[in-house]
Amino acid sequence: TDEEDLVEYLMLLAGADSSGNFEEDIAGFIIDGFDQGRLPDPEEIAQIIIDPVSLRADGSGDGPRIEIITRPGSGRWRRSVDFNFADESLDATTPGERTKPARQTRDLDVDLRGPLIPGVVDIDLEASTSSRERAANSLFAITPTGNVFDAAVRPETEHELELDADIALSTNRTLGLDFDYETQQTQNDGVGGFTLPERGTNEDDYDWAFQVSERRLGTALVNDLRFRVERESSRDVPVTHGVAIDVAGAFNSGGGTRSSLDEQTRFQIEDRLRWQRLGWSFEAGLEGWYDNSHNVSESNYNGHFDFASLHDYCRASDFVGVNCQPSRQIVESALAGGVTPTYLDARGDPVEITGIPGTYRVTSGNATLDIDEVGVESFFQADRGFGEDASLRLGVRYEATNHSLSFWRLSPTANVQYRLFPDTIISAGGRVSARDFRSYATLIRNDGMSHQKQLSI
Numbered sequence: 001t002d003e004e005d006l007v008e009y010l011m012l013l014a015g016a017d018s019s020g021n022f023e024e025d026i027a028g029f030i031i032d033g034f035d036q037g038r039l040p041d042p043e044e045i046a047q048i049i050i051d052p053v054s055l056r057a058d059g060s061g062d063g064p065r066i067e068i069i070t071r072p073g074s075g076r077w078r079r080s081v082d083f084n085f086a087d088e089s090l091d092a093t094t095p096g097e098r099t100k101p102a103r104q105t106r107d108l109d110v111d112l113r114g115p116l117i118p119g120v121v122d123i124d125l126e127a128s129t130s131s132r133e134r135a136a137n138s139l140f141a142i143t144p145t146g147n148v149f150d151a152a153v154r155p156e157t158e159h160e161l162e163l164d165a166d167i168a169l170s171t172n173r174t175l176g177l178d179f180d181y182e183t184q185q186t187q188n189d190g191v192g193g194f195t196l197p198e199r200g201t202n203e204d205d206y207d208w209a210f211q212v213s214e215r216r217l218g219t220a221l222v223n224d225l226r227f228r229v230e231r232e233s234s235r236d237v238p239v240t241h242g243v244a245i246d247v248a249g250a251f252n253s254g255g256g257t258r259s260s261l262d263e264q265t266r267f268q269i270e271d272r273l274r275w276q277r278l279g280w281s282f283e284a285g286l287e288g289w290y291d292n293s294h295n296v297s298e299s300n301y302n303g304h305f306d307f308a309s310l311h312d313y314c315r316a317s318d319f320v321g322v323n324c325q326p327s328r329q330i331v332e333s334a335l336a337g338g339v340t341p342t343y344l345d346a347r348g349d350p351v352e353i354t355g356i357p358g359t360y361r362v363t364s365g366n367a368t369l370d371i372d373e374v375g376v377e378s379f380f381q382a383d384r385g386f387g388e389d390a391s392l393r394l395g396v397r398y399e400a401t402n403h404s405l406s407f408w409r410l411s412p413t414a415n416v417q418y419r420l421f422p423d424t425i426i427s428a429g430g431r432v433s434a435r436d437f438r439s440y441a442t443l444i445r446n447d448g449m450s451h452q453k454q455l456s457i
Contacts, residue, residue: 003039014050014064015425030067032166032176032215032224039068044122046071046217049274055429057381057395057413058285069217072122072166072174077114083107094138094151101153103133116165124164132156137192141251144314144321148251152191158184169214176213176226182206188239195252200239207232221275230266243303250310259298266291281383291373295441297452303362308351311343315355327353365452371440375401381413389419393429401436409434 007025011018018025026039047069054063084107093100106129113124136152160182167175183206191200213226238256245254270287307313314324315331327343331353334341342350381395395413415429445451 001042006042007039010048010050010066011064013052014066015052016064016066028063028066030065032068032070032213040070041076043076044070047222049222053383053391053393053415053417053429054427055393055413055415055431057379057397057411058283059377059379059397059399069215069222070166071217072115072120072168078111080109080111082109094135099151101133101151103135103153104131105133106131120168122166124162126160126162128158128160130156130158136188139192139196141194141196142249142310142323143196143251143253144310144317144324146322148196152188152197154189154191155187156184158182172217174215174217176211176215178211178213179209181208190256190258194247194250198240199244199252199254199256201256201258202237202239204235204237205233220277221273223271223273225271226269228266228268228270230264230268232262232264234260234262236260241302243305244300245305245307245313247307247310247313250313254305255302257300257302257304259301261294261296263294264291279384283379283381283383285377285379287377289373289375291371291375293369293371293373293441295369295371296367297369297445298363298367300361300363301367303360305357306359306361308358309343309345309353311353312355312357315341315353316357331355360457361454363452363454367452369441369445369451371444373401373403373440375399391417397433399434399436403440404436 004022007022007029008018011025016028029039031040045068049067049069051065051067056065084105086105088100088103091100091103108130109126109128111126113122113126115121116123132155134154134156136154139148139150139152141148161180163177163179165177167177169175184203185205186203188197188200189203191197207230209228209230211226211228213224215225216223236258238259240255242255244252244257246252266289268287268289270285272283272285274281274283276282307316310323311327311330314321314327317324319325319328319331330343331341341353343353345351377397377399379395379397381393383391383393385391393413393415397411397413398409399411400407400409411431411433413429413431415427417425417427419425
């Protein structure tokens with residue numbers, strides 16, 4: 001009945017190494033075939049499947065695997081509400097900062113789960129809202145017009161809703177309905193240190209997913225079928241637009257360099273079947289998906305100048321500002337004497353004041369990229385035990401997409417285990433994997449011809 005004891009016991013049975021952190025350990029569990037989630041109550045558990053063999057044909061990660069299958073409407077009601085509030089009025093002002101801006105934190109989390117209709121319908125509702133005005137790194141910049149030492153605030157707002165329902169259609173069939181929605185906004189990202197507020201970026205992210213699944217649970221057969229659709233969107237918008245200017249050891253100003261829009265839609269259908277016959281344990285799976293990706297990346301489209309020192313920037317900008325007056329005196333005095341104007345760096349070495357930026361970088365070209373991908377994955381795996389001391393696993397996997405250069409890509413797997421002593425097991429196996437190169441966006445965008453080019457001087 002204790003969650004931590006149950007997790008530790010199952011991991012010992014599987015021969016898995018515990019991280020010592022409960023949340024990290026259960027994150028590796030597979031709940032109802034697909035999802036990683038909370039650990040069910042003991043009365044909710046219908047089956048526990050432990051796979052101690054590291055090599056598997058389904059393409060999942062190496063290491064022992066623990067899978068839990070639940071029955072709907074069999075748990076108990078659980079309710080919780082968490083609220084967190086913080087205000088800057090009880091905080092001290094950071095030493096040296098000119099102001100103490102308003103900062104508040106307001107978090108609300110509601111969790112409700114249990115049998116809506118005992119033995120028939122089980123629901124899990126989680127809703128949360130969060131509004132945080134986080135303190136970013138203090139502004140500590142030396143600008144031509146004066147020194148800046150002030151507080152910086154990075155407001156964040158996040159809303160999340162998760163609704164799961166399991167419905168018992170019969171004694172051995174369960175229908176699952178899952179809906180997830182999340183949205184997050186962040187302002188002034190990147191501000192702090194030498195980076196002034198004008199160089200900040202506002203981020204806006206949201207994603208939602210809907211899934212329908214059916215599970216058939218028999219004495220010697222388990223079948224999970226699901227259909228899932230996901231939509232993700234992420235947008236980065238600079239606070240100001242213009243040429244970016246970085247002055248080493250002084251300030252970063254000008255327009256923001258991050259500007260992008262990333263939208264992705266995914267449709268997925270998957271079926272996994274496990275059955276036993278004549279001493280063998282079989283597992284098979286088939287998955288197909290369609291991905292549509294729309295991406296607009298306009299990072300550094302306005303150009304980016306790098307200056308080696310404030311002296312160089314002051315000379316390039318005609319010494320405008322109070323902090324440029326020492327540079328003016330050095331340059332004018334040196335030119336009047338017919339010598340090269342220099343200053344001493346942190347190591348005491350003389351460095352010429354050129355008034356010229358060290359580098360200039362700019363990106364140009366077509367910023368829009370649309371990619372469609374259709375893929376299929378399938379596997380078959382057979383396990384057989386020989387007494388209590390030996391076992392054999394044979395499997396094969398196939399994976400391909402419409403971007404694959406070759407469609408002959410079978411990946412076989414084989415593994416043998418033998419118990420040499422009561423506390424010692426020898427395992428030997430091998431796998432040949434044929435995997436696709438997946439970074440199509442990077443590959444196509446940087447082809448040097450039809451999309452983006454980068455100029456660096």
